[in-house]
């Protein structure tokens with residue numbers, strides 16, 4: 193029997209800049225169905241995927257303690273995760289840019305090698321000409 197992996201989203205309270213605190217904000221629309229499954233870190237096995245389940249969950253004592261202590265326990269970790277996500281995206285973009293630049297450099301190197309080849313051939317030709325000319329002067 194195959195185990196179906198259900199994708200869970202970690203619930204994060206919403207930051208209120210005016211008060212510098214966190215409040216519960218439902219990730220679901222009122223009466224919406226077929227929502228993704230959210231997990232709350234206040235207690236193992238805390239899941240919800242409807243607005244009413246979410247509201248019920250927020251009334252639990254363990255959740256209220258979680259919310260009060262969110263700033264202290266989880267804020268830094270969540271910010272770090274968000275930053276890592278952003279850096280990965282930025283890194284991917286920069287990697288693509290770098291690949292493009294490396295391709296251009298390789299192309300330019302080939303052009304330079306080609307042009308140096310022509311120049312060497314020209315120098316050899318002009319050396320020949322010089323030798324020819326000096327023959328007349330020094331002999």
Ligand SMILES: [Zn+2]
Nearest residue numbers: 232234238255
């Ligand atoms: Zn909770």
